[in-house]
Amino acid sequence: MLVRGSFVVKLPKSRVDSLVVAGQGGRFDANKGTPMREWFAAGLDSSLDWGGLAGEALEFVRGPAQAGT
Numbered sequence: 001m002l003v004r005g006s007f008v009v010k011l012p013k014s015r016v017d018s019l020v021v022a023g024q025g026g027r028f029d030a031n032k033g034t035p036m037r038e039w040f041a042a043g044l045d046s047s048l049d050w051g052g053l054a055g056e057a058l059e060f061v062r063g064p065a066q067a068g069t
Contacts, residue, residue: 009057
């Protein structure tokens, strides 16, 4: 989803951590003052593959029981 100029996806915390450490974006903050550990925000100018991130997010929210369907 697009929120305030960022592409935002829900991913496993470990994946968000690695993207943040790599400088690819940051944790999403829903204007409540606390960044969300499983939500990643990439700027619109990001070179990340948004389609790939969206696919990862879909697999994550589907859970292991539905992965691959």
